[in-house]
Structures are given as structure tokens and as C-alpha cells.
Amino acid sequence: MKFDFLNQAEKRNVSMKKHNSNWYTKDVIKCVIEMIGQAEVSGKNCGKIIDILARHIFHTAIDSKDLPSERSSLRYADKGHVLAKQQIAEALLQSSNIDLHSDGTTRNCQKIVGHQLSTDGGQLLSCGFTSVFKEDSDTLVDVAFNLLQELADLYTDREVDTVFQSMLQNLTGLMSERGSVMKSFNKAFNIQRMNTLGIDENMEFLHCNAHFLLGLSSESKKVFRKWEQHLNEKIGRDGLEKFKKFSSSSENAAYRFIRTACDVLGSRGDEKNICRASWEAYCHLQSQNSSITIFRANRFNNVFQAAASLHYHRNDIVTFLQDLIASLNLKQKSVLHDARSDSIDCAMVALGLLYHKVTGPY
Structure with missing residues (x-):
């Protein structure tokens, strides 16, 4: 939708409520739900943000009485939650x-458990996140069963226990990581499900493929460490005397090259050593784009993607650092010497x- 602001010098007064009523329109309700649910705007600020956008973007004046209050915004958020x-x-x-996916994480020293549902029709539905005091199997089972009970409580016109058992009956698989806690959770959930339904039918247990990929990253470190030994x-x-004091038995040369090269040439390196702007200018002169990424050791794919990029740019990295940078600091020299190494390139x-x-x- 385009607006001709030149023809809207004078602001238009707009009401967000239905005619002759105190009820907001469906568009306003959906706007508030998305602001709180997707943009993480507080209920207190929803009305303020709508007013700011209306005045500066659409040149429209909205009466302060028509703006949703904090109470109204939170009420609509609850409505969206119920829907x-x-x-x-x-x-x-x-x-x-239906498969129930569950996984735990920690944010700001607080343990959080998330749940998702995947249906036989291909739907993937998020069930939100729950804060827990500790992440043991009994707690995880209680959280999962409470989730199903909350969903069953929506059907007040039907027998809640019957609805709850129908949901539990249709839940035939669990997906989780391979950790000992999640294995105990699978077993405990399966037993409680069978006892609740009075059946002997076991559930299917699936394990997330991402944890296999995490294993690739950790195991490759061990392989290259043994290879170097x-x-x-x-x-x-x-092999150089000046770098002996920097040698570390905990980090192999291949992973060190990936880390330091991304720090020097990546888009978010350390401020002291980065020369990203000059590197991008050099790549532009070579009619190519830099594919060297940010290094994050806790992202399993980062190591493999960065290694491919460093092999692809190997000759350019050597030329750039050797011939075009006037004065190299010690970390930049480290990247240059590692880039020259055929053995490290084989690892890349x-x-x-x-x-x-x-x-x-x-």
C-alpha cells in the first residue's frame, strides 16, 4: 500500500473503534496481538507505538481515547494465547x-523447557516455553502432562477427562536429545501414558539429528588433535619461534586457524585485529564477495562452513596479508603463516x- 504524503499535509482524524461502540476493530486486535506476541512489545507501550507510527508514517492523528490501554492490550494478548x-x-x-518434541535450554541462569507438536498432516505447532526449577525427568513429565491438561480444559462443554485421554491417545511419539535426562523422561512419560489410558502400547522414541551434527564438530576436534600428534x-x-609462547595443547592448528582467520577477516572480528573493510575492498577488486563468516564455537555448522570459505580464499588471504597490509600485528601474522601451510589447508x-x-x- 502506497501513500502520497505530499497530498496529506493535514493530518486525518481516524477512529480505531467500531461505529457507535467502544469495541476495537478486528484489525486493531490483531495488531496488538502481533505486537505483543511477535515483536515482544509490552502491553503498556502498544498504544504509544500505534500513535507514533500513525503520526510519523501515515500522517494520521488518533484520539488518545481511541488508543488501546495497557489493560485492553493485555486482554487481547490473552485472547490470542487462548486462540x-x-x-x-x-x-x-x-x-x-502426533509427535511431541521437547528440549531444554538455559537463559540468564534460568532453565527453560520448550515443546512443539508435529502432526501426521505435516503441521508443526509451537506450544511455547515453560520455566522450571530443575530439569529432571519427573519435572519434565509434569510439565508435559500439565500442557495437555491445559489444552483439554478449553473444552468446558465436553467431559475434560475424555478430551484429555483422546489427546494422550493420539500422542504416539516423543522426540528429544540423547541425554540421560531425556531418555529417563521418555521412559517415565511412556509409563504414565500407559497407566492413564490403561493400555500396553508403547510410544515411538525419536532423537534430534542436530545432536548428531554437534557430535561431528566435537569429534573432528579430537581427530585433528591426534593427527597433529x-x-x-x-x-x-x-613452527616459528616467536609463536611458541602462544602454543596451546587444547586447540589444534586447524581450529585455531578457523578462529583467528574469522577474527581478522570476518564480519564481526575483534576490534584490535580485524581488517574486514580492507579485505572486502580487496575482494571487490578481484570481482568476488567474501564468504568468511563470524566464528561462533557453539554453532556446529560454523566450523565446517568457515573451513570451506578459508580453503576457497586461501591464495587471496596470503596475497592480501603478505602484500597489501603494511604492518601486521602478531595475530594477523599468525593467520598468514597458517594460511601458507599445506597441512592446515588439507584440514580445511x-x-x-x-x-x-x-x-x-x-
Whole structure:
């Protein structure tokens, strides 16, 4: 939708309520629900933001009496929450085979458990997040059963226990990680489900593929560490006297090169050593774009993708640091010496192939 602001010098007065009533229109209600649910706007500020956008973007004046109050905004947020629960409940009752996905994480020293449902029709529905005091199997089972009970409580015109058992009957699979707590959760949930329904039918247990990919990253570190121990020579910067005090037994040369090269040439390196702007200018002169990314050790795919990029840019990295940077600091010299190493480049090829064949397509 386009607006000709030049022809709207004078602001238009607009009401957001239905004619001759105190009820807001459906568009206003949906706007507030999305602001709180998707944009994480507080209920107190919804009306203020609507007023600011109306005045500056659409050149429209809205009477302060027509703006939704904090109480109204929170009421509409609750309405959206109930509608989302109703959608999940209907999916549970209408689908005969549903998988429950559960996973835990920690944010700001607070344990959080998230749930999702995947139906036999291909729907993937988020059930939100729940804060827990501790992440053990009994707590996880209670949280999951309470979730189903809340969904069943929506059907006040029907027997709640019957609805709850129907949902539990249609829940035939659990997906989780391979940790010991989640294995105990699967077993405990399955037993409680069978006792509640009075059946002997076991559920299917699935494990998230992402944890296999996490294993690839951690195991590759061990492989390259053993590989370096069997070499008869130091590779990369490790063969130089001036870098001896920086040598570390906990980090192999391949992973060190990935980390330091991304710090120097990546889009978010450290301020002291980064030369991203000059590197991008050099790539532009070569009629190509830099594919070197940010390094984040806790992201399994980052290592493999960065390795492929460093092998692709190897000759350019050497030329750039060797011939075009007037004065290199110690970290930049480290990247240059590692980039020159054929042995380290072989490691980049091996990790890069994993990116092209396994982690990238995933």
C-alpha cells in the first residue's frame, strides 16, 4: 500500500473503534496481538507505538481515547494465547499420530523447557516455553502432562477427562536429545501414558539429528588433535619461534586457524585485529564477495562452513596479508603463516567437504 504524503499535509482524524461502540476493530486486535506476541512489545507501550507510527508514517492523528490501554492490550494478548491453544488442541484431537518434541535450554541462569507438536498432516505447532526449577525427568513429565491438561480444559462443554485421554491417545511419539535426562523422561512419560489410558502400547522414541551434527564438530576436534600428534613436524605458525609462547595443547592448528582467520577477516572480528573493510575492498577488486563468516564455537555448522570459505580464499588471504597490509600485528601474522601451510589447508578441505555434503544440506 502506497501513500502520497505530499497530498496529506493535514493530518486525518481516524477512529480505531467500531461505529457507535467502544469495541476495537478486528484489525486493531490483531495488531496488538502481533505486537505483543511477535515483536515482544509490552502491553503498556502498544498504544504509544500505534500513535507514533500513525503520526510519523501515515500522517494520521488518533484520539488518545481511541488508543488501546495497557489493560485492553493485555486482554487481547490473552485472547490470542487462548486462540493459539485452541488451534493446538484441535490438531491433537483431529490427528491420529502426533509427535511431541521437547528440549531444554538455559537463559540468564534460568532453565527453560520448550515443546512443539508435529502432526501426521505435516503441521508443526509451537506450544511455547515453560520455566522450571530443575530439569529432571519427573519435572519434565509434569510439565508435559500439565500442557495437555491445559489444552483439554478449553473444552468446558465436553467431559475434560475424555478430551484429555483422546489427546494422550493420539500422542504416539516423543522426540528429544540423547541425554540421560531425556531418555529417563521418555521412559517415565511412556509409563504414565500407559497407566492413564490403561493400555500396553508403547510410544515411538525419536532423537534430534542436530545432536548428531554437534557430535561431528566435537569429534573432528579430537581427530585433528591426534593427527597433529602423529606428525613429525610443527605445522603453520607452530613452527616459528616467536609463536611458541602462544602454543596451546587444547586447540589444534586447524581450529585455531578457523578462529583467528574469522577474527581478522570476518564480519564481526575483534576490534584490535580485524581488517574486514580492507579485505572486502580487496575482494571487490578481484570481482568476488567474501564468504568468511563470524566464528561462533557453539554453532556446529560454523566450523565446517568457515573451513570451506578459508580453503576457497586461501591464495587471496596470503596475497592480501603478505602484500597489501603494511604492518601486521602478531595475530594477523599468525593467520598468514597458517594460511601458507599445506597441512592446515588439507584440514580445511576435509572440514569443508563435511559442510558441502552433510551439514550444509542439513
